[in-house]
Every structure is written in structure tokens, then in C-alpha cells.
Amino acid sequence: xxxxxxxxxxxxxxxxxxxxxxxxxxKAEITGIRSxxxxxxxxxxxxxxxxxxxxxxxxxxxxxxxxGASSRLSVVIKDAVPAEGLGLEVEDEVVSxxxxxxxxxxxxxxxxxxxxxxxxxxxxxxxxxxxxxNKVFRVVVDINRNPNSAALDKQVEPVVQGPQLLQMRSYTxxxxxxxxxxxxxxxxxSVPVVASASLSSTPLPRLLVDVKGAAPGKIDREYExxxxxxxxxxxxxxxxGAGSRLIVDLPLMLESGDYKLFTLPADPKADKPFxxxxxxxxxxxxVQFTFTPxxxxxxxxxDPGHGxxxxxxxxxxxxxxxxxxxxxxxxxxxLLQKAGAKVLLTRETDIDVYxxxxxxxxxxxxxxxxxNNQKADVFISIHSNSSxxxxxxxxxxxxxxxxPYDVMLAQSIQQxxxxxxxxxxxxVNSANFYVIKRTMMPAALIELAFLSxxxxxxxxxxxxxxxxxxxxxxxxxxxxxxQASKQGGEE
Numbered sequence: 144x145x146x147x148x149x150x151x152x153x154x155x156x157x158x159x160x161x162x163x164x165x166x167x168x169x170k171a172e173i174t175g176i177r178s179x180x181x182x183x184x185x186x187x188x189x190x191x192x193x194x195x196x197x198x199x200x201x202x203x204x205x206x207x208x209x210x211g212a213s214s215r216l217s218v219v220i221k222d223a224v225p226a227e228g229l230g231l232e233v234e235d236e237v238v239s240x241x242x243x244x245x246x247x248x249x250x251x252x253x254x255x256x257x258x259x260x261x262x263x264x265x266x267x268x269x270x271x272x273x274x275x276x277n278k279v280f281r282v283v284v285d286i287n288r289n290p291n292s293a294a295l296d297k298q299v300e301p302v303v304q305g306p307q308l309l310q311m312r313s314y315t316x317x318x319x320x321x322x323x324x325x326x327x328x329x330x331x332x333s334v335p336v337v338a339s340a341s342l343s344s345t346p347l348p349r350l351l352v353d354v355k356g357a358a359p360g361k362i363d364r365e366y367e368x369x370x371x372x373x374x375x376x377x378x379x380x381x382x383x384g385a386g387s388r389l390i391v392d393l394p395l396m397l398e399s400g401d402y403k404l405f406t407l408p409a410d411p412k413a414d415k416p417f418x419x420x421x422x423x424x425x426x427x428x429x430v431q432f433t434f435t436p437x438x439x440x441x442x443x444x445x446d447p448g449h450g451x452x453x454x455x456x457x458x459x460x461x462x463x464x465x466x467x468x469x470x471x472x473x474x475x476x477x478l479l480q481k482a483g484a485k486v487l488l489t490r491e492t493d494i495d496v497y498x499x500x501x502x503x504x505x506x507x508x509x510x511x512x513x514x515n516n517q518k519a520d521v522f523i524s525i526h527s528n529s530s531x532x533x534x535x536x537x538x539x540x541x542x543x544x545x546x547p548y549d550v551m552l553a554q555s556i557q558q559x560x561x562x563x564x565x566x567x568x569x570x571v572n573s574a575n576f577y578v579i580k581r582t583m584m585p586a587a588l589i590e591l592a593f594l595s596x597x598x599x600x601x602x603x604x605x606x607x608x609x610x611x612x613x614x615x616x617x618x619x620x621x622x623x624x625x626q627a628s629k630q631g632g633e634e
Contacts, residue, residue, distance in 0.1 A: 171223040172198040173250060174279065178233055180288065190266075190285040191237040193254075197223055201249070203282045205267040206377060206390060207260060207365070214259045218267060220282050221249040237286050244570050260286065262365045262377055306334040307360030308387055309416060311378065313368070323425065326372045330389065330419040332357045338419045340404040348396040348544050352389040352404060354419055359387045372425045395426045396545050432548060432585075434520070434627035438620060439483030444514040446524040446578060447472035447488065451495030453506075456529035458600035464527045465493065467603040471591060472525050474613035482617065489513050507577040515583050521552060521623070522586040523616065524578045527603055529595045536596045537567030541574040541588040548585040548627055555626065556587055556619030563615030564608065566592055566599070585623075589616070 174196045181192040201223045208215040224245050233241040233254065240255040264287040272280040309331040317324045336356035343349050359378050366376040374392040381388045407418040447468040449455035455464025469490070476486045489496050489510040497509035514522040528539070538560050542553035553571045561568050569590070579586040591612055592599035602608040 170249075171201050172226045173220060173223050173229060174198055174226045175229070176233070178235060178238075181285065189288050191235060191288055193233065193284040193286075195220060195252075195282040195284075197280045197282055200269070200271070200280050201282065203267050203269060204379075205265060205284060207262055207265070208253075208392070214256045216254040216256060216260070216265055216284075216286065218252045218254065218282075218284055219248055219250070220252065223249050225250060237288060244572065246572050254284075254286075256286070262379070306332070306336075306357045308332055308354070308357050308362055308378065309360065310362050311366065311376075311389075313366075313376075315372070324372070325422050325424045326368075328376065328389070328391075328421045328423070330354065330387075330421075331416045332419065333360075333416065335408070335417045336386075336406070336419060338404055338406060340402065340421070342397055342399070348393040350391040350393060350397060350402060350421075350423070352391070352419070352421060353381055354387040354389065355381070355385070357387055372423055389421070391421075391423070393426070394547070396543065397423070397426055401426055432546065432627070434548075434624055436625045436628045437483075438479060438617070438624065441484045441521070441620075441624065442487070442517055442519045443479055443484050443620065444487045444489065444517060444519040444522045445472045445475055445479075446510050446514075446522065447490055448524055448526040450490050450493055452499045453495065456527060456594045458594035458603070459533070459597055460600055460604075462594060462600050462604045464529075464594055467527050467591070467594070467609070468525045469493070470606075470609045471612050471616075474610055475523075475525075475616045478613055478617045479620070482621075487513060487517055487519070504577070508581065511578055511581040514586075519582075519584050521584055521620065522578070522582040523556070523620075524576075524586070524588040525616075526588060526590050528590040528593045530593055531595070533595050533597065536593050536599050537569035538564055538592060539569035539590045540571050541576060541579060541590070542571065543573065543575060543580040543586070545580065546585050547630075548623075549579070549587070551626055551630070552585045552623050553587040555623035556589060556616060559619035559622060560589065560591075560612060560615040563611045563618070564592070564602075566602075585627075 176193065176195050178191060178193045180190075182189050197220065201221055203218060203220045205216055205218045208217055225243065237256060238254045239257050241252060243250055243252045266285045268283050270281040270283060272278055311328060311330050313326055313328045315324060315326050332354070334357060336354050338352060338354050340350060340352045343351060359380060362378065364378050368375065371394065374394055376392070377390045379388050379390065380386075401424045403422045405420050407420060409415060409417045447465070449465035449468060451465075453465065455468070457463050472488055473491070476488055479486045495501060495506060497506045501509070510524075511522070538557070540553045540557040540560070542549040544550055550571070557568075557571045574588070576588050579588050592603050594600050594603060
């Protein structure tokens with residue numbers, strides 16, 4: 144019973160940050176978006192301005208995602224979710240396409256741009272509400288309409304006084320014995336500072352280094368790397384404008400043992416200033432993937448969540464999550480086998496996979512071990528959601544970006560599930576769930592619907608809906624293999 148309760152809390156509570164509008168009053172609402180050119184000749188401003196109306200004060204930040212012929216600008220509006228029915232789509236002379244996703248941080252708006260920009264070509268800031276003027280709190284994004292102009296290049300020179308970072312340099316080291324490689328990044332500071340590091344999986348894999356006691360100064364703010372260890376680095380003012388923050392974008396998520404952060408004192412005799420040093424080991428995918436189109440001959444492991452002594456969530460009408468999960472998994476297996484795939488289920492009956500007295504980690508690890516030992520092409524964990532708010536409904540899919548394909552798998556399945564089931568889109572979200580993190584292959588965790596919602600529970604108990612969702616999973620997998628074969632496999 145202890146493991147039943149603890150495992151339920153582990154999976155259920157971790158999903159709470161990805162809340163809907165109705166779930167939590169703690170989240171602000173994004174109530175509107177508008178855009179248009181903003182020109183002020185006196186200030187030399189010529190930007191495309193995007194304004195997000197928000198129900199209460201929040202914070203926001205933006206960063207450039209590089210790669211390809213154009214750039215993408217990611218804007219994260221923290222502690223806020225879109226109002227019900229609000230679309231955040233944008234298309235104009237600067238933005239070709241926009242998409243949004245809700246995660247544990249808030250809402251990420253990804254703007255696909257028609258040209259390349261740097262960190263000097265955009266600005267994200269907030270404006271307070273003004274009840275007298277009938278204006279709510281606003282998050283504003285300004286993007287230079289002509290990022291290559293000489294005038295814009297002149298206006299980015301910062302004026303900094305006091306302690307500051309002097310420069311950043313980096314080099315790659317290859318161990319002569321083991322062949323292992325790492326990259327070392329060194330920040331020179333005019334004064335002793337304190338540095339700390341943290342990992343973030345949203346909105347993309349990254350390592351954040353906060354430096355307290357020194358502003359960014361006049362050093363370059365953006366760095367490109369021809370390296371498989373990191374994609375890009377940027378230096379911005381620290382949280383609240385204090386100190387500095389080094390943002391390191393990663394191709395794959397790191398573990399805490401994959402990097403080391405430390406400081407070195409100044410050495411006047413050697414003419415060396417105080418230094419913040421970050422070592423990052425090369426993170427290799429555990430498997431080199433070569434995907435082909437189609438489902439035939441694919442090895443697919445399906446994990447019906449919970450089971451045995453652990454019922455998972457229980458609906459208002461008494462439907463247990465473990466029962467709904469297994470029903471959909473069995474139908475998914477049958478459809479995949481008809482398409483020629485080799486399918487393994489972590490359980491095919493109402494049992495504990497490891498055993499009834501197992502710890503949380505032992506039970507979860509037993510499921511990932513099946514997939515890893517079978518060298519599966521993909522791993523799919525099937526769950527049913529629950530919320531304290533009985534009005535919440537919808538379908539969501541989670542991923543952990545440990546390979547280049549995890550997010551692609553989650554997106555393909557989520558799109559097909561929405562078409563198959565017709566429920567509300569609770570989006571694709573990044574999460575730190577054990578079973579999708581500890582599998583060696585691309586993996587996704589599906590939340591079919593909400594057992595806490597009366598209508599969703601009725602659907603989850605319906606053989607017809609179970610069949611529809613199974614068909615959605617199969618179509619999503621077929622779509623994934625077609626896309627993956629074009630990206631890095633065989634067509």
C-alpha cells in the first residue's frame with residue numbers, strides 16, 4: 144500500500160505544474176495578443192512589437208534558438224497560461240509562424256522568424272497595468288525589423304560601471320588515454336564572485352550558470368560553437384537584473400555528473416583575474432539511431448501504467464487507471480502487430496511488474512529494463528490523468544529530451560491522439576518522469592484523458608474510445624518513423 148500511494152503521488156504530483164486554466168488560480172491568464180510596427184524616429188526605434196495582455200504581473204524572458212537559414216525566438220511568460228480558447232498564432236513581415244506550449248515554468252511562445260537575428264535584435268520587457276487607461280499588465284516583445292542595419296548595431300553597446308565580467312573563452316580537451324572529450328568555458332571577472340549552476344529541460348535542454356557579484360559588462364553576449372557538446376551560449380543580466388547569467392544550450396539533457404562548476408582565485412603574478420570555470424563532458428546518445436519508414440519489423444515496448452497493487456488514479460465512478468491503461472495498451476499491441484511490428488508489453492495482466500513489495504524506483508526501473516534489454520526502437524507509457532478540479536479535461540503527451548528524437552515522437556503521438564479522441568489539447572510538455580528519462584530509446588508518456596472528469600472517465604471506460612486512442616497511438620508512431628527516417632535514418 145505504501146508503494147501504491149507513493150508511486151501515485153510521484154507521477155500525479157509531478158504533473159501538477161502542467162496545469163490548465165481551470166486548475167489553478169495561482170497561474171495568471173494570457174488574455175490577448177496583438178502586434179504591429181512600432182517606429183519612433185527620435186529614439187531610432189523601428190521594431191515589430193508583440194504585446195501579450197496578462198491578467199496580473201508576471202515575469203518573462205526571451206532567447207534566440209539558432210540553426211538553419213533563419214532564427215527562432217523563444218519567449219517564456221512565467222507563471223501564466225493562455226485563456227480558454229485563446230490562440231497565440233502570429234504571421235507578419237517578421238514572423239512566419241508561431242506556436243505555444245504550456246510547461247512547468249509557464250507558457251513558451253516560439254516565434255519562427257523570416258531572417259536571422261542576434262540577442263541584440265530583440266527586447267522582452269513588461270509594462271504595468273493602468274486601470275485609468277483601461278490597460279492590463281503586458282508582456283512586450285520588440286524585434287528589429289531590419290536587424291542588419293548599422294544603426295541597430297550601434298545601439299547595443301552597454302554602459303557598465305562597477306564589478307563586471309571581462310571576457311569568456313573556451314576550448315575543447317580530448318583525453319589522450321580514454322578519448323573522452325569535454326569543453327571548458329572560462330569567465331574572467333574583475334572581482335571575486337559566487338557562481339552556481341542548474342539544469343533545465345524546458346523549453347529545451349540547457350545549463351544555467353548564475354554569477355553573483357559581476358554584471359555582464361561589455362563582453363560579447365552571444366557565442367556560437369562548432370561542437371557536439373554544446374549548441375550555443377549567451378550571457379545576460381542575472382535574475383532581477385543582479386549579476387550575470389550564462390545560458391548554455393545543449394543538444395541533449397545532461398545529468399548532474401556531466402558537468403563541473405568551480406572558481407579560481409586571481410593570480411597577479413601570472414596576470415590572471417578571478418575566474419569562473421565550467422567543464423562540460425561530451426554527452427553521447429546511448430544508441431545511434433537509424434530509422435526507416437513504416438511500422439514493419441519495429442520493436443515497440445508499450446508500458447500500461449500502474450497495475451497490481453497500484454491502481455493509479457480512481458475515477459468518480461470507480462474506474463481504476465490501471466484498467467483503462469491496460470485496455471488501451473492491449474488494443475494498441477493488436478493494431479501494431481497487424482502492421483508487422485514486434486510489440487512487447489511491460490505487463491499484459493493486472494500485476495506489479497517488479498513485485499508487490501517493490502520500491503517506487505524498483506517498479507519503474509523494471510519497466511525501463513524491459514525496453515532497454517530488448518533494444519526497442521521506441522517506448523510508450525500509457526497513463527490516465529487526474530486533477531483536483533473535476534472540470535479539467537484533455538489529452539497530453541510528455542517527453543524527456545535525452546535523444547534527438549524524443550520531442551518528435553511526443554509531437555507525432557499527441558497530434559494523432561487529438562485527431563482520434565477529439566479531446567482538448569493539453570499540449571506536449573517536457574517532464575522528468577523516470578520511465579521516459581531512463582529508457583535508452585526515444586520515449587513518450589501519454590495521459591489519455593482525466594479520470595477526475597465525469598465525461599472523460601466515461602470515455603476511458605468505453606471500448607470504442609479505447610480503440611480510437613489505440614488507433615491514434617499507432618498512427619502517431621507511423622508518422623514518427625516517417626519523419627525520423629528523413630531526419631537521420633533511411634528513406
